[in-house]
Amino acid sequence: MDYFPAFLKLDGKPVLLVGGGAVAARKARLLLDAGAALTIVTTETIAAIDALVEARDIRLLRRPFRPSDVDGHWLIVSATGVPEVERAVALAADDRKVFCNAVDDTDNCSFITPAIIDRSPVVVAISSGGAAPVLARRLKSKIESLLPARIGELAALAGRWRTRVASRLHPFASRLRFWERVFEGEVANQVNAGRLQDAEASIERLLAAEADDSRPIARRGFAWLTGAGPGDPELVTLKALQALQSADVILHDRLVSPEVLALARRDAEKISVGKTPGCAQNAQEQTNERLVKLVQDGKRVCRLKGGDPFIFGRGGEEAEALSAAGLPYAVIPGITAAAGCAASAGIPLTHRDSAQSLVLLTGHGKGSVDMLDWPSLARDRQTLAVYMGVGRFPELMQNLTAHGRSADTPVAIIERGTTPDERVIRGTLGQLPMLATAHRIASPAMLIIGDVARRGIIAKPLDVPAARPTPTPSLKSAIQRA
Numbered sequence: 001m002d003y004f005p006a007f008l009k010l011d012g013k014p015v016l017l018v019g020g021g022a023v024a025a026r027k028a029r030l031l032l033d034a035g036a037a038l039t040i041v042t043t044e045t046i047a048a049i050d051a052l053v054e055a056r057d058i059r060l061l062r063r064p065f066r067p068s069d070v071d072g073h074w075l076i077v078s079a080t081g082v083p084e085v086e087r088a089v090a091l092a093a094d095d096r097k098v099f100c101n102a103v104d105d106t107d108n109c110s111f112i113t114p115a116i117i118d119r120s121p122v123v124v125a126i127s128s129g130g131a132a133p134v135l136a137r138r139l140k141s142k143i144e145s146l147l148p149a150r151i152g153e154l155a156a157l158a159g160r161w162r163t164r165v166a167s168r169l170h171p172f173a174s175r176l177r178f179w180e181r182v183f184e185g186e187v188a189n190q191v192n193a194g195r196l197q198d199a200e201a202s203i204e205r206l207l208a209a210e211a212d213d214s215r216p217i218a219r220r221g222f223a224w225l226t227g228a229g230p231g232d233p234e235l236v237t238l239k240a241l242q243a244l245q246s247a248d249v250i251l252h253d254r255l256v257s258p259e260v261l262a263l264a265r266r267d268a269e270k271i272s273v274g275k276t277p278g279c280a281q282n283a284q285e286q287t288n289e290r291l292v293k294l295v296q297d298g299k300r301v302c303r304l305k306g307g308d309p310f311i312f313g314r315g316g317e318e319a320e321a322l323s324a325a326g327l328p329y330a331v332i333p334g335i336t337a338a339a340g341c342a343a344s345a346g347i348p349l350t351h352r353d354s355a356q357s358l359v360l361l362t363g364h365g366k367g368s369v370d371m372l373d374w375p376s377l378a379r380d381r382q383t384l385a386v387y388m389g390v391g392r393f394p395e396l397m398q399n400l401t402a403h404g405r406s407a408d409t410p411v412a413i414i415e416r417g418t419t420p421d422e423r424v425i426r427g428t429l430g431q432l433p434m435l436a437t438a439h440r441i442a443s444p445a446m447l448i449i450g451d452v453a454r455r456g457i458i459a460k461p462l463d464v465p466a467a468r469p470t471p472t473p474s475l476k477s478a479i480q481r482a
Contacts, residue, residue: 002129003112011035014072018065018089019079020045023103027077028052030116039073041065042080067092076100078108106130115140119152121159145238146245154191158182161203168211178210184246184300186220189328221295223322225315227308227334228252230341231444232418233259239332240304244268247302249294251287255306255444257419264302284314288321295327306444308336312362312387336360338385341417341446345424346456349383354451357382363389363396363447378403383450390436390443397432400449405429410453415445426453 015031017024020042028049031038039059040049053060061069065085070076070092078089078100090108093100102108114125115136124143128136148154158179169175182188182203190199224243229235236244244250244264252261254274261270273287294301309315309331322329338360342349349358359377363369363386377384378400389396401407407430415423427435429449435441 003127005114005125005127007123007125008034008075010075012037013074014039015075015077016041016069016073017077017079018042018069018085019081020049021079021081022046022048023081024079025049025052027079027103027113028058030113031077032056032058036075039069041069065089067095070096070098073098078102078105104133117144117147119147119149119155122147122152122155145241148188148192148242150192150194153196154183154188157187157191157196157199157203161207165207168207174210178207181206181210186222186328189222189330193330221298221300221327223291223295223301223303223318223327223329224332225303225309225318225329226305226332227313227336228256228260228304228306229335230307230337230339230344230418231255231257231260231416232340232344233257233263235335235340235418236260236263237332237334240334243302243332244304246300248299249301250304251291251294251301252304253306256304260304268302284317288318291318292321292325292327295322295329296325305334306337307340308334311336311360312364337387337417337444337446338448341414341422342385342448344418344422345412345414345448347412347414347448348452348455349385349448351452351455355381355383358385359383360385360387362387363392369395369399372399374399374403378405380405381451383448383452386447386449388443389447390441390445393436393447394433396447396449397429400429405449409449410451411435412448412453412456413439413441413445414448415441417444417446424456 010031011034013036015036015038017028017031017038017040020040024040024042025046025048028038028040029052032052039061040053041061041063042049043062043064045060045062052058065088067088076089076093076098078086080086083105086102086105086108090100090102090110094110099111100109101111101113106112109130112127112130114127115133117124117140124147126136126139126143165175165178169178187199187202187206190202224247226240226243227237228240229237241263247264247268250261250264250268250270251273252270254272264270273290291301291303303309303318305313305315307313310333315331319329319331338349350356359382361372361377361384369392386396407428409429411427411429411432413425413435415425423439425435425439425441
């Protein structure tokens with residue numbers, strides 16, 4: 001290692017900051033938040049520094065740096081951006097055997113500051129040894145997305161109970177088993193849901209049961225009914241990512257992409273329960289039974305569905321099955337296919353000039369089509385977004401036109417939307433069956449019917465940068481190991 005990692009306790013300790021600009025202001029806030037007794041030496045200050053001096057207990061010396069300023073301080077930070085001053089500060093610190101950091105100047109550093117994720121008392125620091133700070137910040141954003149927002153509250157809860165646990169559970173193995181159950185089970189779920197009082201009660205019950213050798217604790221399972229989004233793994237929500245990283249078992253639909261499944265824990269069991277059109281295999285009742293059984297067996301299960309679990313995902317039926325069995329679960333919404341695919345194709349689902357309402361409907365199964373309210377669906381100035389309708393395009397066209405929707409109404413078929421294989425086929429309602437045949441449209445495909453379908457980007461510009469570059473294999477490995 002080029003640098004030895006350490007967390008410094010600066011509470012009440014004298015720290016010297018040299019500089020009065022924007023970078024110095026950022027460093028001052030970090031040092032003050034860590035409890036440092038701060039002295040700032042600078043010839044000039046910006047308003048942000050002046051405001052800190054006014055609001056916080058800071059000693060400000062308005063003059064050039066002197067080597068003797070280092071005396072009596074535990075740590076030195078130089079943020080002037082002036083090479084001659086940075087070097088002078090570093091030499092003075094080195095002579096007095098005090099650690100010094102010169103911002104963005106590793107040659108004058110005896111320590112460096114990492115990219116920080118602060119969920120106090122949980123703090124994560126990421127460093128590239130000063131070689132690639134932008135990469136360190138990217139790693140920070142990846143790791144940050146894996147950490148539950150309330151992980152600091154969970155750590156604080158553990159801190160409050162640590163002494164009591166140590167006094168009641170003497171073998172180290174017992175304490176280890178207890179804390180694993182706290183961090184992986186009901187207590188953690190309750191904290192993440194903001195139910196802190198329930199978490200306190202649960203940890204008390206767990207400790208009482210663990211301390212009583214005659215009452216073995218059965219691990220309690222949990223289910224996340226999770227939306228995987230429309231296909232692009234970067235459209236998976238942070239909560240969904242956290243569920244994927246926490247689950248022992250992933251029950252996933254047929255069309256959940258390998259890229260999304262790759263976000264799961266490497267040791268998680270992955271089971272496909274997707275239904276193939278025209279095939280009776282994996283009936284919904286079987287999926288419900290399997291989900292309930294896994295949770296009853298103490299497994300943490302991520303039930304992963306394309307799009308949103310409660311929009312044509314039959315997540316409501318699975319929630320009812322879990323509830324009837326008295327099992328805990330949470331629903332994690334996802335970006336539904338209509339929103340994701342239309343956005344990827346540049347098509348607004350509503351538009352002030354042409355569509356004041358949006359109807360989501362499914363074409364899956366003849367019974368679904370027969371039950372639709374065709375007179376209402378055939379009205380103008382609304383957008384129809386049809387899920388799972390590839391096999392029903394002729395019936396959709398015939399029923400809509402028969403009830404008054406013009407055959408010239410624009411349509412867009414978005415096949416494998418948001419993925420690298422996305423295709424957008426445009427035409428009219430009267431051409432719909434022909435378009436599907438001519439272009440050999442296959443599921444998954446979203447059908448957009450309405451004037452908005454003529455809008456959007458026909459050919460996406462090549463110079464539009466991606467929102468985030470695709471992580472390198474080593475970066476993906478780092479994320480999965482986190």
